[in-house]
Every structure is written in C-alpha cells, then in structure tokens.
Amino acid sequence: MQYQHVTISRHGGSDVFEMVMDERPEPRAGEVGVRVLATGVAFTDVLIREGLYPGLPKVPFTPGYEVVGIVDQLGPGVAGLDIGQRIAALTVVGGYSEYICLPEHECVSVPPEVDVAEAVGLVLQYVTAYQLLHRIAKVQPGDLILIHGAAGGVGTALLELGHLAGLKMYGTDSASKHDLIANLGATPIDYQQQDFQQQIRRLTPNGMDVVFDAIGGRHLLGSYQTLAPGGQLISYGFSSALSAQWGRLLIVGGSMGLLTLLNIWPDRRRAVFYNIADLKRRQPNWFRDDLMSLLDLLVDGSIQPIIADCLPLTDAAAAHDLLDHAAVRGQLVLLCNETFQANSSKPESKSLPVEHPSALG
Ligand SMILES: NC(=O)c1ccc[n+]([C@@H]2O[C@H](COP(=O)([O-])OP(=O)(O)OC[C@H]3O[C@@H](n4cnc5c(N)ncnc54)[C@H](OP(=O)(O)O)[C@@H]3O)[C@@H](O)[C@H]2O)c1
Numbered sequence: 001m002q003y004q005h006v007t008i009s010r011h012g013g014s015d016v017f018e019m020v021m022d023e024r025p026e027p028r029a030g031e032v033g034v035r036v037l038a039t040g041v042a043f044t045d046v047l048i049r050e051g052l053y054p055g056l057p058k059v060p061f062t063p064g065y066e067v068v069g070i071v072d073q074l075g076p077g078v079a080g081l082d083i084g085q086r087i088a089a090l091t092v093v094g095g096y097s098e099y100i101c102l103p104e105h106e107c108v109s110v111p112p113e114v115d116v117a118e119a120v121g122l123v124l125q126y127v128t129a130y131q132l133l134h135r136i137a138k139v140q141p142g143d144l145i146l147i148h149g150a151a152g153g154v155g156t157a158l159l160e161l162g163h164l165a166g167l168k169m170y171g172t173d174s175a176s177k178h179d180l181i182a183n184l185g186a187t188p189i190d191y192q193q194q195d196f197q198q199q200i201r202r203l204t205p206n207g208m209d210v211v212f213d214a215i216g217g218r219h220l221l222g223s224y225q226t227l228a229p230g231g232q233l234i235s236y237g238f239s240s241a242l243s244a245q246w247g248r249l250l251i252v253g254g255s256m257g258l259l260t261l262l263n264i265w266p267d268r269r270r271a272v273f274y275n276i277a278d279l280k281r282r283q284p285n286w287f288r289d290d291l292m293s294l295l296d297l298l299v300d301g302s303i304q305p306i307i308a309d310c311l312p313l314t315d316a317a318a319a320h321d322l323l324d325h326a327a328v329r330g331q332l333v334l335l336c337n338e339t340f341q342a343n344s345s346k347p348e349s350k351s352l353p354v355e356h357p358s359a360l361g
Pocket residue numbers: 042043044047124125128148149150151152153154155172173174177191214215236237238239274275276277323327328330
C-alpha cells in the first residue's frame with residue numbers, strides 16, 4: 001500500500017519541502033505501524049529544516065518531531081499494544097507523514113476522548129515545559145520565574161503549568177501578544193521596546209528564582225544577570241542563531257561555552273542546558289510518566305493547549321511560512337489522512353486567529 005510523506009532533500013527555507021509517495025514499510029520485530037492522525041509544527045522544526053539542530057540524519061529525510069496516530073499493524077514480538085489503539089510519540093524526525101513505523105516502547109497510549117490536535121501539542125511543547133519546571137528547575141509554589149518568548153508554544157505551556165504550580169510569572173514577547181500572556185497569569189514585558197533586565201529590576205528588586213531562555217547567544221548573559229542569589233538560568237534553545245547573518249553554528253557553540261563558564265562562576269547561581277531528546281534517552285521513564293501526567297491534565301480540563309491553526313499535511317510549507325513570518329500564538333498542527341476533513345467539519349473550533357504573512361505586509 002502507498003502512503004504520502006513530506007521530505008527535505010536540502011536545508012533552507014520552506015521551499016525545501018516536497019510531498020513524496022512511497023510504498024508503506026512493514027514494521028520490524030518490536031515495532032508497530034502507525035497511521036498518523038496529527039503532527040506538530042514548531043520552531044524546533046524550523047531549526048531542523050535549516051540544518052541548525054544537532055544530530056540530524058543526512059538529507060533526504062522526513063521531518064516531524066511528534067505524532068499522534070492509530071496503531072494499524074503489529075510487528076513480530078509486539079505484546080503491549082493492540083490494533084486500533086491511539087498512541088503518541090516523540091519522533092524527532094519522521095512525523096510529517098501519513099504512516100510511520102515506531103518501536104513499541106516509544107509509544108504512549110492516548111485516551112480516545114482527547115482531541116488529536118491538543119494531544120499532539122503535549123508531546124514536544126508541554127513535555128518540554130513540564131520537565132523544565134519540574135525535572136530541571138524543581139520549582140516550588142511562590143517561586144518567581146521569567147519566561148522569554150512567553151506567548152510561543154513552549155512559553156504558553158510554561159505559563160499554564162506554572163500557574164498550576166503556584167508560581168509568580170513574568171514573560172517577554174512582542175506587545176501584540178501581551179493580552180495572551182496576561183490572560184495566562186503573567187506580567188508581560190515588551191522585549192522589543194523595553195530592556196527586560198531593567199524591567200525585572202524595577203518589578204522585583206531581588207531578582208528571579210528561575211529564568212527560561214531559548215534565545216541563546218549574548219541574551220543568556222542578560223538572563224543570568226536577572227537571577228536572585230541561588231537562582232537558576234535554564235537554557236533550552238538558540239533562536240537568535242536563526243536571525244544571525246553569519247556564524248549561526250558559532251552562536252550555538254558559543255552559548256554552550258558561556259553556560260559552562262556561568263555554571264562554574266562562584267556566585268551561587270546556576271546555568272544549565274536542557275534538551276528533551278537527550279533527557280528522554282537518559283530517563284525514558286520520565287518522558288513517559290510526564291506525558292501521561294499531561295494527558296491526565298488534558299482529560300480533566302486542567303490544561304487547554306492553544307491551537308494556532310490546523311492545516312492538512314500537504315500544507316507543511318505553508319505552516320512553516322506562518323512560523324517564519326507570522327505572529328503564531330500557540331501550537332500549529334498538521335492533520336493527516338481523513339483527520340483534516342473530520343476536523344474542518346467540526347461545528348466549533350478552538351483555533352486562535354493567525355496573522356497570515358500577507359496580512360503582515
Ligand atoms: N531544548 C528542547 O528540548 C526544546 C524543546 C522545544 C522547543 N525548544 C526551543 O524553544 C524555543 C521556542 O520554541 P516554540 O516552539 O515555543 O517557538 P514559538 O512558538 O515560535 O515561540 C517563540 C516566541 O518567542 C518570541 N520571541 C522571539 N524573539 C524573542 C526575544 N528576543 N525575546 C522574547 N521573545 C522572543 C516570538 O514572538 P515574536 O517573533 O512575535 O517576537 C514567539 O512568540 C525554540 O528555540 C525551540 O527550538 C527547545
């Protein structure tokens with residue numbers, strides 16, 4: 001049987017995507033064949049598309065960091081999953097596809113009642129936020145935290161989970177998204193018009209207990225300087241590398257060197273780096289447990305992921321254009337197979353409006 005998937009055969013802009021038709025592979029021993037229902041599109045996919053993410057396979061490959069799908073084939077030796085079961089997985093690559101084979105142990109069962117678009121957003125962005133707060137920072141109620149890019153996918157997840165954990169929150173982002181940040185319980189700071197260090201000093205003379213920084217480069221120093229004694233800087237990305245005209249990989253390497261220096265600097269403050277895929281390799285049970293906890297929070301309505309837009313799989317390039325040029329609030333999702341039609345005919349949609357590139361001039 002044939003299936004469609006998106007491939008990139010060189011790194012670059014959103015024009016590198018191509019839809020390809022192939023023969024469906026058979027699951028090998030210990031694997032299941034999964035009919036993909038939804039896959040997320042996040043800033044990390046942009047870094048992968050541009051070749052700025054460590055440890056990528058050689059081109060051509062299919063991108064796609066996370067999937068929710070239905071098991072429709074069992075390879076030899078699979079005992080813990082059934083045909084028809086809904087699962088989620090962190091694939092890192094391979095998710096922009098109608099079909100994928102996955103090792104059984106990578107699959108986490110998804111309750112049938114949850115919305116697939118909301119569930120897929122938990123796998124990368126909410127697990128990242130959950131682990132940043134509870135596995136790395138180990139936050140306590142009343143802690144003061146600063147989140148850069150607070151209106152983005154990971155940022156809004158940090159705000160929702162931070163609110164549940166009883167934290168006092170501050171969030172930087174562009175002014176057009178400050179209503180969203182305030183509605184999620186944080187004090188917004190306009191990073192384009194204001195100096196965030198000055199604002200933090202004005203608002204909290206003692207400084208932050210934890211700062212979450214995915215901007216990287218020199219920005220890390222500013223974040224570190226807003227920390228209270230005993231505070232922690234947690235770096236988890238290098239989005240500043242993308243806008244750099246040259247030396248992109250130097251910014252990534254330089255950020256890691258700077259974190260090492262800050263961490264050994266004898267002033268009782270700490271600087272660490274977090275990566276979801278590395279932590280999952282080292283602590284696979286944490287990933288499974290944390291995703292299951294988040295699915296429970298989704299089922300009982302404690303979290304309500306913000307879905308910016310749902311597009312068909314064939315619109316992967318358009319989804320990346322939105323991330324490159326538009327003000328996306330929350331999570332973008334690609335729906336595969338018949339899921340897109342089913343979702344578009346739903347009477348009510350939870351999507352927030354996205355400012356499309358043409359509207360931004
Ligand atoms: N380490 C990990 O395991 C891991 C996992 C997931 C994600 N990440 C990283 O986390 C970062 C965020 O991902 P995401 O999916 O949440 O991205 P996103 O949805 O694109 O959100 C990023 C937000 O940051 C804002 N922003 C851009 N530059 C900023 C600056 N200098 N100061 C403050 N805000 C700024 C953007 O708004 P405007 O453009 O409107 O200003 C946007 O709202 C990416 O670097 C990604 O690679 C890392």
